[in-house]
Every structure is written in C-alpha cells, then in structure tokens.
Amino acid sequence: MGKVKKSPWVIHYDGASCNGCDIEVLACLTPVYDAERFGVVNTGDPMQADILLLTGGINAQCEPVVKQIYDQMPRPKVVVAVGTCACTGGVFKDAYNILGGADKVVPVDIYVPGCAARPQSIIDGIVQAVELFQKRSDIHDQRVKQGVSEAELAAASKEAGKKEGEN
Amino acid sequence: MGKQSTVPFGPQHPVLPEPVHLDLVMEDEKILKAIPSIGFVHRGLESLIEKKDYQEMVYVVERTCGICSFMHGMGYCEAVEHIMNLEVPKRARFLRTIWCEMSRIHSHLLWLGLLADAFGFESLFYQAWRMREKILDCFEMTTGGRVIFSVNTIGGVLKDMEPDHIKAILGAIEWIEGELKVIRRTFLFDATVETRLKGVGVLSKEEAHDLGCVGPFGRASGLKVDTRKRGYAAYPEIDFEPVTSTVGDCFARCDVRINEVFQSIDIIRQAVAKLPEEKDLNVPVKPVDTPLGEYFMRVEQPRGEACYYVKGNGTKLLDRLRIRTPTFANIPGMLKTLEGADYADVPILILTIDPCISCTER
Numbered sequence: 001m002g003k004v005k006k007s008p009w010v011i012h013y014d015g016a017s018c019n020g021c022d023i024e025v026l027a028c029l030t031p032v033y034d035a036e037r038f039g040v041v042n043t044g045d046p047m048q049a050d051i052l053l054l055t056g057g058i059n060a061q062c063e064p065v066v067k068q069i070y071d072q073m074p075r076p077k078v079v080v081a082v083g084t085c086a087c088t089g090g091v092f093k094d095a096y097n098i099l100g101g102a103d104k105v106v107p108v109d110i111y112v113p114g115c116a117a118r119p120q121s122i123i124d125g126i127v128q129a130v131e132l133f134q135k136r137s138d139i140h141d142q143r144v145k146q147g148v149s150e151a152e153l154a155a156a157s158k159e160a161g162k163k164e165g166e167n
Numbered sequence: 168m169g170k171q172s173t174v175p176f177g178p179q180h181p182v183l184p185e186p187v188h189l190d191l192v193m194e195d196e197k198i199l200k201a202i203p204s205i206g207f208v209h210r211g212l213e214s215l216i217e218k219k220d221y222q223e224m225v226y227v228v229e230r231t232c233g234i235c236s237f238m239h240g241m242g243y244c245e246a247v248e249h250i251m252n253l254e255v256p257k258r259a260r261f262l263r264t265i266w267c268e269m270s271r272i273h274s275h276l277l278w279l280g281l282l283a284d285a286f287g288f289e290s291l292f293y294q295a296w297r298m299r300e301k302i303l304d305c306f307e308m309t310t311g312g313r314v315i316f317s318v319n320t321i322g323g324v325l326k327d328m329e330p331d332h333i334k335a336i337l338g339a340i341e342w343i344e345g346e347l348k349v350i351r352r353t354f355l356f357d358a359t360v361e362t363r364l365k366g367v368g369v370l371s372k373e374e375a376h377d378l379g380c381v382g383p384f385g386r387a388s389g390l391k392v393d394t395r396k397r398g399y400a401a402y403p404e405i406d407f408e409p410v411t412s413t414v415g416d417c418f419a420r421c422d423v424r425i426n427e428v429f430q431s432i433d434i435i436r437q438a439v440a441k442l443p444e445e446k447d448l449n450v451p452v453k454p455v456d457t458p459l460g461e462y463f464m465r466v467e468q469p470r471g472e473a474c475y476y477v478k479g480n481g482t483k484l485l486d487r488l489r490i491r492t493p494t495f496a497n498i499p500g501m502l503k504t505l506e507g508a509d510y511a512d513v514p515i516l517i518l519t520i521d522p523c524i525s526c527t528e529r
Binding site: 013014015017018019020021022023024026027028031032033041044057059061065091092094095096097098115118121 | 178180185186206208209210212214215218219226227230231232234236244260277293296297300303312314315413423522525526528
C-alpha cells in the first residue's frame with residue numbers, strides 16, 4: 001500500500017447473505033483486526049461513503065436497494081464483493097431467488113473469496129480498494145480541473161467500473 | 168395530540184448489520200404502530216432440497232445463518248438421524264454439545280457488543296467483541312473455520328478434539344469468565360446503561376406466552392422455556408436450569424443473556440469432564456440407505472427455539488424441509504414492545520430480541 005492522500009469511508013450492505021460475512025466485516029473493525037488503521041471509517045450513510053462492501057448473492061427485493069445505495073454514493077466509488085456468495089452466488093447459486101453475485105447488479109472492482117471470507121482477506125480487499133480509490137480520485141480531480149462536464153464525468157465513472165470489473 | 172406521520176426504518180440502517188424494514192406510524196415522538204416488511208434476505212434455501220441430496224443439504228442448512236451455523240446443521244442432522252434410526256456415538260454427542268455451547272457464548276457476546284453499540288457505548292462494544300475472538304480462535308483450532316465450520320455430518324461429527332484443543336478451550340472459557348465478570352459490572356451497574364435499558368419495552372409473562380416468545384426474550388419475561396431440557400445431543404446427561412427473570416424489560420434481557428454465558432461455560436466444563444473416549448465419531452451411512460418418514464426436531468439456539476421439519480420419501484432427495492427460526496417467533500413480541508415506545512428506543516427494542524434476519528427469511 002503506497003501513500004494515500006484521502007481516508008475513504010466504507011459502507012456495508014447485506015444483500016441476501018447468511019450473516020457469516022457480515023459479522024466478519026464487523027469483526028474487521030474490532031481491536032483484534034482494526035481495519036481503521038488503514039484510514040477507513042465505517043459509515044451508515046451512502047452519501048458520505050466511498051467504498052461499498054457488498055455481501056451475499058443479491059435477491060430480487062434487495063436489487064433496487066443496492067442500486068440505490070450505489071447511485072447515492074458520490075463519484076469516484078469502489079465496490080468490493082465480500083464472500084463467495086457475492087462473487088458467484090456460492091452455495092445458493094441454484095436457489096430461485098438469488099441473482100448470482102453482486103456484479104449482476106452493480107460493477108464490482110474487487111472480489112474477496114471465502115465462505116465466510118476471513119477478516120484477513122477482507123482487510124486485504126479493503127486495502128486494494130483504498131489504492132484503487134486513490135487512483136480513481138486522482139483521475140477524477142484532473143478531469144474536474146480540465147473543466148469536464150458533469151454528464152461526461154458520470155459516463156467516465158461508469159466506464160471505469162465496467163473495465164476494471166472485467167479484470 | 169399531534170399529527171400522525173410514518174417514518175421508514177431500514178432496510179439499510181447503521182444499527183443493524185442486516186436489512187429489515189419497519190414502517191413506524193408515529194404521533195410526535197411516540198410510536199403507535201410498527202409494520203414490518205421482510206424479504207430482503209430471502210434466498211429460497213428450503214427449496215434447494217429439490218436439487219441437492221440429503222447429505223449435501225447439511226452444508227446448505229448450515230448457511231441458514233452465520234452466527235448459529237453449527238446448531239442449524241446439528242438440528243437438521245439429528246432430524247435425519249431420527250428418521251434413519253442412526254445411533255450417534257456418545258463422544259460425537261458430547262462434542263456437539265461443546266460446540267453448541269461455544270456458539271452460544273460467541274453469539275451472546277456478539278449481541279452484548281451490538282447492544283452496547285446501539286446505546287452508543289462504543290468501548291464496551293469493542294470489549295465484548297475482543298472476548299468473542301477467543302471463542303472464534305477455538306473454533307478455528309478445532310474445526311478450521313471461524314464462523315461456518317461444516318463439522319456436522321449425518322451420523323455424527325467429522326472432526327475430533329485433541330487433548331490440546333480441550334485444554335485450550337478450557338483456558339479460553341476461564342479467561343472469558345474472568346473478563347465477563349469485569350464488563351458485567353458496566354452492563355448491570357452503570358448509571359448510563361441503566362437509564363437506557365431499565366423499564367424500556369416491558370413485556371409481561373402473559374403477553375410473552377400469548378405471543379409465543381421463545382429463548383432469552385421469553386425467559387426474561389418469566390417464561391421457563393428451554394428446549395435443551397427436552398434432551399438432544401448430550402444435554403440429558405448435563406445438569407442445568409433455565410435462566411429466567413421476572414421483570415421483562417430490556418435490562419432483564421441483558422441480564423439473562425449475561426447469566427446464560429456463565430451457564431454455557433458451566434455446561435462446557437461438565438461436558439468436558441464427562442467426555443467419553445471413543446474412536447468412531449460417526450456411524451457410516453451406506454449409499455443405499457435413504458431417509459423414509461418424517462420428523463420434527465426442536466433445538467435451543469442462542470435466540471430461542473428453532474424447529475426443523477424433515478420429510479423423506481425414500482430417495483436421495485427429500486420431500487420437504489421446513490425451518491422455523493426463533494426470530495420469527497419473537498417478531499410479534501417485538502412489535503408489541505414497539506407500540507407506545509419512544510422513537511429513540513427503537514434500535515434497542517429491535518436489538519433486544521437479538522434479531523437474526525437471515526435465519527428468519529432463509
């Protein structure tokens with residue numbers, strides 16, 4: 001992890017997971033693992049968040065909520081899929097109500113596998129997300145300085161999500 | 168008399184890590200009615216029995232919930248074992264009891280932490296979660312997993328506890344006992360905590376009985392219900408009495424859960440003392456053996472009584488699986504306590520039933 005200029009804030013949402021990954025995400029914030037030493041703070045407000053941690057395979061009722069949280073977050077933003085369910089649908093892939101992964105709904109940048117994902121790997125995902133956020137925010141700042149219009153910025157942010165999501 | 172207004176609570180809310188939605192009909196600061204709408208975590212887990220055979224289903228049932236995952240797996244396994252008339256080795260039954268009680272300790276400590284977070288006592292939250300990590304370390308040492316550790320199988324358990332493991336578990340529970348006695352003072356005798364919890368959300372014994380409350384939520388109101396007394400795993404050979412209180416407010420629920428942690432520590436000690444030496448940990452199931460018949464299994468989880476209905480038709484795929492989870496039974500009680508409460512107490516009232524939404528919606 002290189003030098004970061006900003007302290008990104010993290011928001012967590014449970015999109016039809018079994019709770020295992022959620023309590024591990026919370027465990028990351030406790031003194032034993034302490035993700036806050038990397039400069040991230042857990043917040044409940046999407047409008048102040050930069051990194052979205054998604055758990056679970058996303059069901060039909062959750063889909064609009066996840067989309068809404070993603071849209072409410074200011075640009076630039078990074079999405080981390082925590083756990084096997086959020087990556088692929090996992091053990092519930094065949095269930096009738098599961099869409100099969102967070103990337104079916106919003107562009108995902110970083111995938112953290114594991115059932116349940118261990119705090120160490122979640123922290124690794126968060127650290128990578130912080131780096132990616134720094135990169136995106138530099139590009140974003142440059143564009144703002146150049147006087148790029150709001151609509152073009154929105155398109156570019158969508159494009160960045162798509163491109164890196166494929167990798 | 169003020170104007171009525173409706174305030175939405177959730178699904179994404181800082182207090183709860185899980186999504187649940189409530190429409191709170193309010194008059195000024197008082198809540199007149201709470202209307203829940205659920206389904207944000209529904210996965211359709213029970214329908215997976217159409218696609219996975221009864222032995223694979225153990226792993227799916229364990230993922231009903233990440234907190235009491237072991238007990239879900241055990242409840243399902245015991246139901247299938249009853250149908251197939253399998254005699255589980257005695258050591259496996261005692262090991263199940265030990266893992267069950269360790270799950271209860273970790274769940275109650277998790278809840279104590281979340282409660283502290285809900286009334287804004289963040290350092291207490293960290294203390295509770297720091298203690299919980301010791302139990303998770305023991306889980307990792309004995310099974311390899313921290314929260315989900317597929318150690319149950321039809322006919323017994325898959326892993327044994329070595330003497331070193333047992334020594335470490337006894338050390339961990341002794342440490343937790345000492346630490347909990349320290350933070351217990353803050354939970355039960357601190358003026359700020361008392362003001363937030365005492366007299367909030369009182370549920371009488373009759374109301375709790377009529378609304379079908381289970382687990383610590385019902386026991387805090389004076390209902391002496393504990394499914395462990397009915398005897399499964401190795402509980403018939405263990406001496407314990409359900410922890411109850413008569414007050415029925417949020418403070419009593421906190422008190423009951425703290426005392427249950429001490430009770431679980433005692434049960435683990437008893438189980439370890441009686442742990443028989445045996446080589447086989449599970450009875451082998453022949454591929455031709457398939458469940459035929461039905462069974463209704465009841466298991467006491469940290470949140471209360473969970474029921475598993477399993478119906479087999481003689482093939483590898485089961486006919487029906489139904490899980491009734493404790494949070495589902497406690498929701499009517501929670502709505503009753505919400506009526507007439509202050510808006511500021513809503514997070515605490517929701518938390519004191521120890522909601523597990525992923526259990527409820529499966």
